[in-house]
Amino acid sequence: MPIFSFACRACGKEFQTLVRASDAPECPACQSADLEQQLSLIAAPNKGGQDSEPASACGPSGCGACPAFN
């Protein structure tokens, strides 16, 4: 099973977890299901079509400028 990396939008925690098809991942810190999936740990090419924030540039505490942490 693949291991995915997530960032919690609620508390900013970053974590990795197995994702099963029938199991929605939750933040281990606050149990929020409002997660942002990090698509790649190595390379984060800028996929066209969205103004997405840089993958992990801001770290778990955010920088104040990222929409995910507002």
Ligand SMILES: [Zn+2]
């Ligand atoms: Zn959380």
